Amino acid sequence: MSVSPGMATRGRVLVVDDDLALAEMLGIVLRGEGFEPVFCADGAAAVQAFRETQPDVILLDLMLPGMGGIDVCRAIRLESGVPIVMLTAKSDTVDVVVGLESGADDYIVKPFKPKELVARIRARVRRHDDAPTAALTIGDVTIDVVGHTVSRAGRVLALTPLEFDLLVCLARRPGQVFTREVLLQEVWGYRHAADTRLVNVHVQRLRAKIEHDPERPEIVLTVRGVGYKAGPT
Amino acid sequence: MHAALAGPRWARHLWRRSLLLRVTSSTLVLSTVVMMVLGFSLLSRVTNGLLSSKDRIAVGEAAAGLGEAQRLLDAADTGLTTPSASRLVDSVVSALAARAGSPGQFDVLLLSSGDAADAPERGTNLVAVSSVPIELRGAVVSSQRQSWTYSEIRFLDGPGVPGLVVGAPLVVPTVGPYELYYLFPLAQEQDTLDLVRSAVILTGVLLVGLLAVVAWFVTRQVVAPVRAAAQTASRFSAGFLSERVRVKGDDDLARLAASFNDMAASLQRQIKQLEGLSRVQQRFVSDVSHELRTPLTTIRMAADVMFENRAEFDAPTARAAELLQTQLDRFEALLVDLLEISRFDAGAAVLEADHVDVRELVRQAIDRALPLAHRLGTDIRLLDDLVGIGAAIHAGVSFDAAFASARDSAPDDDLRFAVNGDARRINRIVRNLIDNAVEHGGERGVDVEVGCNANAVAVTVRDYGVGLRPGESSLVFNRFWRADPARARTTGGTGLGLSISLEDARLHGGWLEAWGEPGRGACFRLTLPRQVRGQIGESPLLLSPAESGGTAADQHVGSTTRKNAGVEIPSVAESSGRGLSQKGRWGMPHGTDHGVTPRRLDPGRWSTAESGGESPGESRE
Numbered sequence: 017m018s019v020s021p022g023m024a025t026r027g028r029v030l031v032v033d034d035d036l037a038l039a040e041m042l043g044i045v046l047r048g049e050g051f052e053p054v055f056c057a058d059g060a061a062a063v064q065a066f067r068e069t070q071p072d073v074i075l076l077d078l079m080l081p082g083m084g085g086i087d088v089c090r091a092i093r094l095e096s097g098v099p100i101v102m103l104t105a106k107s108d109t110v111d112v113v114v115g116l117e118s119g120a121d122d123y124i125v126k127p128f129k130p131k132e133l134v135a136r137i138r139a140r141v142r143r144h145d146d147a148p149t150a151a152l153t154i155g156d157v158t159i160d161v162v163g164h165t166v167s168r169a170g171r172v173l174a175l176t177p178l179e180f181d182l183l184v185c186l187a188r189r190p191g192q193v194f195t196r197e198v199l200l201q202e203v204w205g206y207r208h209a210a211d212t213r214l215v216n217v218h219v220q221r222l223r224a225k226i227e228h229d230p231e232r233p234e235i236v237l238t239v240r241g242v243g244y245k246a247g248p249t
Numbered sequence: 250m251h252a253a254l255a256g257p258r259w260a261r262h263l264w265r266r267s268l269l270l271r272v273t274s275s276t277l278v279l280s281t282v283v284m285m286v287l288g289f290s291l292l293s294r295v296t297n298g299l300l301s302s303k304d305r306i307a308v309g310e311a312a313a314g315l316g317e318a319q320r321l322l323d324a325a326d327t328g329l330t331t332p333s334a335s336r337l338v339d340s341v342v343s344a345l346a347a348r349a350g351s352p353g354q355f356d357v358l359l360l361s362s363g364d365a366a367d368a369p370e371r372g373t374n375l376v377a378v379s380s381v382p383i384e385l386r387g388a389v390v391s392s393q394r395q396s397w398t399y400s401e402i403r404f405l406d407g408p409g410v411p412g413l414v415v416g417a418p419l420v421v422p423t424v425g426p427y428e429l430y431y432l433f434p435l436a437q438e439q440d441t442l443d444l445v446r447s448a449v450i451l452t453g454v455l456l457v458g459l460l461a462v463v464a465w466f467v468t469r470q471v472v473a474p475v476r477a478a479a480q481t482a483s484r485f486s487a488g489f490l491s492e493r494v495r496v497k498g499d500d501d502l503a504r505l506a507a508s509f510n511d512m513a514a515s516l517q518r519q520i521k522q523l524e525g526l527s528r529v530q531q532r533f534v535s536d537v538s539h540e541l542r543t544p545l546t547t548i549r550m551a552a553d554v555m556f557e558n559r560a561e562f563d564a565p566t567a568r569a570a571e572l573l574q575t576q577l578d579r580f581e582a583l584l585v586d587l588l589e590i591s592r593f594d595a596g597a598a599v600l601e602a603d604h605v606d607v608r609e610l611v612r613q614a615i616d617r618a619l620p621l622a623h624r625l626g627t628d629i630r631l632l633d634d635l636v637g638i639g640a641a642i643h644a645g646v647s648f649d650a651a652f653a654s655a656r657d658s659a660p661d662d663d664l665r666f667a668v669n670g671d672a673r674r675i676n677r678i679v680r681n682l683i684d685n686a687v688e689h690g691g692e693r694g695v696d697v698e699v700g701c702n703a704n705a706v707a708v709t710v711r712d713y714g715v716g717l718r719p720g721e722s723s724l725v726f727n728r729f730w731r732a733d734p735a736r737a738r739t740t741g742g743t744g745l746g747l748s749i750s751l752e753d754a755r756l757h758g759g760w761l762e763a764w765g766e767p768g769r770g771a772c773f774r775l776t777l778p779r780q781v782r783g784q785i786g787e788s789p790l791l792l793s794p795a796e797s798g799g800t801a802a803d804q805h806v807g808s809t810t811r812k813n814a815g816v817e818i819p820s821v822a823e824s825s826g827r828g829l830s831q832k833g834r835w836g837m838p839h840g841t842d843h844g845v846t847p848r849r850l851d852p853g854r855w856s857t858a859e860s861g862g863e864s865p866g867e868s869r870e
Contacts, residue, residue, distance in 0.1 A: 038547045045550055079539060105539040126542040127549045127581055241604065 025052035027072035027141040032062045032088065033103065034081050042075065045130045051137065059083030063091045071098065072141045075133075078104040078115060086118045093119035097176030099140035116217040121178040122204055123214075139205025140178070152187040154246045155235045157226055159187055166226065178203070179222045186236060186246040195243040219244060269465065269472050276464035277457065284453035295445050299438045303413065308397060310355065311415035311431040314345050315395070318429055322421055334424040335369040341421075342371040345429075349373070356402070356432040362390050362418070363425035377403040381414055381430050389416040389428050402432045410436045474502040478509055490517040531595040538588050545581070552577050579743075586745040590728070593752040600671045600756050602781050607675065607706045608666040608699045614679045615697060622687045628694040629683065666699055668706050668777045674753040675777065678761065679708060681746040682773045686712040690770065700789035704779055705759075707790040711772040717765025725763050726751045750775075758782035764793035 029051045033039045036057065043053040056065035060082030066074065074092065078085040089100055102115045102123040115123055124136055152159040157173070159166050161184060166173045175183065185202050186194060194202075196212040204214060219238075223230040235247045263270060318341045325337055338359055345357045358372040358381060372378070380402045388396040395417040402412035413433040421427045477494060484492045493513060494506040556574045559567040592598045615629050622629050668675075686695040690712025698709045717725065724730050729744040747761075754761040758778050765771035776788040 035543045035547070038543055038550075041547045041550045044554060048554070105542040127546040130550050130553045 026050045026138075028052045028054060028069060029137060030054050030056060030062075030066060030069055030071035030074045032056045032059070032065070032074065032080065032085075033077040034058065034079075035077070042133075045133070046137075049134050059085065059088050062088045066092055066096070066098070073137050074098060074100045075137075076100055076102050076120070078102055078111065086114060089115070089118040089120050093176075097174070097179075099177055101136055101140065112211070113213065113217065116214065117221075119176075121176065121218075135205050139203070152184065154183075154187050154190055155248070157235055159184060168226070173225055175222070175225060178218060179225065182218055182222055183226070183236070183246075186244060190246040190248070193239045193242050193245045199243065215244075268475075269468050272468040273461055273465045277461040280457045280460040284457055288449045288453050291449055292442075292446055296442055299441060300413075300435075303433070303435065303438060304397070307355070307413050307415055307431065307433045308395070310348075310433075311397075311417065311429075312395065314348060314357070314431060315417045315419065315429055317348065318345060318419055322419070325422065334421065337421060337424070338369045338371050338427075342373060346373045354433070356434075358430040358432065359419070360386070360428045360430065361425065362386075362428050369424075375405040376432060377405050379403055380409075380412075380432055381416065385414055385416055385430075386428065389418055390426075393418045399435075402434055410434045411439050412436075471502065474506060478506060481513075482509070485513055485516075490520060527595050527597075530591070531597050534588060534591045534595060534597075541584060545577075545584070549577055549581070583743045583745075586743045586749060589749055590745055590752070593749070593756075598752065598756055600781060601673070602669050603672055604667060605670045605672045605675055606667050607679075607708060607777065610672065610676050611679055611697060611699055611708055614676065614683050617680065618683045618687055621684070622695070625687060625692075627687060627690060627692050629687065630694060630696050632696055632698045666701055666706050667779075668757075669780050670757050670777055671753075674756065678750040678753050678775055679710075681750045682708070682710040682775065685746065686710045686714075686771070686773070690714040693770075698790055702787070702789040704783065705776050705785045705787075705789055706779070707774060707776040707788045709772055709774045709790045709792070711770065713770035716767045716770045717763065718767055722763040722765050722771075726761070758785075760785065760788065762792050769794075 029046055031039050031042050031053055034057045039055050046053040054069045056062050059080035076085050100120045102120040104123055105126045122136055157168050166175050181203050196215040199215050200206040223233050223236055226235055227233045237245050237247050239245055321341050342357055342359055349355050356373045356376040360370050382400050385398045397415040400414045401409045403409040412435050415431040416428050419427045419429045481492050481494045493510045496503050496506045552573045555570040559570045691714040693713035696711040700707045726747050728748045751761045760776045762774045774792045778785050
């Protein structure tokens with residue numbers, strides 16, 4: 017990963033928002049928390065800005081001039097698994113689901129409190145250095161926790177960091193059932209009950225990448241009415 | 250009609266539904282009756298006419314024959330030689346037969362009415378003696394006058410024919426009394442009658458059939474366009490707004506169709522207009538939402554930064570930062586509620602149905618509200634298993650311990666209080682009701698109860714605060730309504746909570762109702778169908794303590810499907826159920842009434858709690 021010159025920051029955050037006041041305020045808060053914010057006010061320029069700044073997290077407004085947040089998200093996902101947190105003024109089901117399905121890791125509804133935002137961002141830039149094991153296996157999938165890669169039969173599966181975190185969280189205690197709330201806490205860093213659709217959407221996406229047949233999962237299993245668990249190792 | 254009523258269900262249904270069938274069959278029945286009366290009178294008139302002329306002729310002929318026979322006999326009697334009795338009789342009979350002519354207009358029978366066994370009896374054409382009925386013979390002999398009757402004329406060598414028998418007494422000299430019978434066959438008249446009858450019946454049947462067909466056609470001409478209009482109307486109401494009736498001709502039905510179409514067009518126009526408005530409204534709400542939220546986010550973050558650093562400000566500025574912070578919370582809550590309400594108004598609220606354990610939601614809501622309740626010096630009690638609690642209290646256990654043990658021993662069956670619904674919305678309703686009760690309930694606590702029956706799960710939230718004045722139980726659901734505008738708000742509610750809750754309940758097809766009396770507190774009841782928009786029938790829990798006493802003054806608000814809005818008269822089953830629960834509360838062993846069946850609250854429980862001013866559990870003994 018890219019290392020910023022001073023190594024003084026906790027990470028670089030690309031803020032893509034056309035509202036200059038909000039962007040500036042976000043910058044103040046992020047700087048106060050030790051992050052290094054970079055800004056982009058135009059959707060069309062967002063992908064280019066991403067390539068140039070190589071941020072650790074992207075804060076992406078859903079409504080942008082030039083190119084909509086959803087399209088920006090898709091475009092960035094094509095080339096990178098960088099954590100993307102969407103800023104949305106709508107909590108309507110459709111918008112949230114579309115946002116998550118376009119590749120966002122998390123979303124936060126305006127108006128939000130600075131602490132909430134920072135917790136979300138921290139969860140995304142957090143590194144799992146508490147890993148006692150170097151490698152985990154579930155089914156025929158091998159997870160190299162240190163190297164941050166997942167492979168099957170020597171072939172590397174491209175997961176986003178969030179999908180990787182989700183899989184590692186389940187794989188650390190195979191067979192144990194995780195409720196959606198627990199997963200929200202462990203993987204997304206929510207301290208209060210939040211939108212469990214986040215978990216559903218990302219489990220679907222994770223399955224699409226690691227399962228032989230996503231319709232009949234063998235690695236990430238659904239426990240009806242409770243949550244999810246990792247399949248037999 | 251009666252036949253149709255007695256018929257199977259579908260026949261009755263068809264009868265009620267089809268005007269065509271009713272008109273046609275009524276016509277058929279009535280015309281059949283009329284035709285039968287007409288036919289009978291016609292036939293009897295024809296018969297009378299035919300027979301009365303025949304009778305006149307026959308009686309005259311018989312009288313003439315009798316005179317002839319008597320003359321012959323008298324002549325023989327005055328003659329020099331007296332012929333034998335048999336020859337005398339023969340000669341009379343043959344003479345009479347000659348009068349009959351060759352085809353035989355009639356037959357003659359000469360029968361002895363004396364006791365002499367050897368008295369000769371004669372008849373023409375092998376006519377049988379049994380053709381003359383005994384009654385006629387008796388009448389002739391006893392009256393000694395001419396008598397007649399209809400009878401079947403039988404022959405020794407062939408089939409009988411209907412006929413007229415005329416008899417008269419005759420004295421044969423030297424032999425004794427005789428009876429002379431004339432037998433007139435009526436075969437021809439019978440044939441004529443048969444012909445007339447069959448003609449009448451045939452005509453009748455044809456006429457009735459024709460009438461039925463005519464009635465069917467005429468009714469169909471009227472009914473068919475009416476049916477078409479009804480079908481169009483139902484398709485129209487099902488949402489096919491461009492559906493129209495075909496207008497044919499210029500008659501009354503065409504006018505009906507034309508005005509129906511005018512109405513449909515006008516409705517369609519208005520609906521289109523409303524839909525347009527709704528879309529505009531939704532769009533507007535969405536835009537406002539976005540436009541307001543972005544600056545609000547900036548303000549919120551700025552206020553937060555100031556609030557975090559308030560220690561560095563002077564006192565008034567620090568206080569200003571604090572006020573800014575708290576009022577922003579309120580502003581946000583208000584914005585969220587307003588947007589929610591306008592989503593309902595625009596018809597844009599979507600239900601995300603899932604499996605929801607209502608009791609679990611209620612427990613969580615209580616846990617969440619308890620800190621506030623304790624801060625206000627009050628308490629929240631969950632009464633979801635009165636049977637176990639009552640029994641334990643009876644055994645001297647404190648209410649809290651009894652309640653805890655009842656909760657632990659209750660079967661861990663989350664299907665009992667499960668509904669198919671939107672957890673977020675149900676949670677919002679329950680939280681709202683509990684927050685409201687805690688805020689307005691005073692220090693005597695809040696009782697929350699969860700009940701269920703086959704169709705529904707209900708939650709009642711009861712407080713013992715100032716209550717509601719008459720008429721206010723419907724006003725509480727109004728937007729921004731306050732019981733007492735002068736009273737300070739402690740929790741800073743937006744004033745939209747109950748309105749939103751009502752809409753949430755309606756979205757599920759459920760009810761949200763309020764009851765209250767000044768000084769006795771208030772009770773809110775949420776009743777949710779097991780399936781979204783399912784039938785509820787009756788709520789598992791009582792809304793008000795007065796409801797079972799028959800003086801309910803509660804208002805049913807939001808009960809869109811409710812029929813008996815108002816007083817619930819206690820039925821026999823209900824009162825016996827109450828007796829059972831009473832017993833269960835005081836002395837029945839554990840687990841007899843485990844709440845799968847709907848349980849009614851005992852009105853006494855309220856009044857006990859009322860008068861004692863304590864929690865229901867503690868005031869038992």
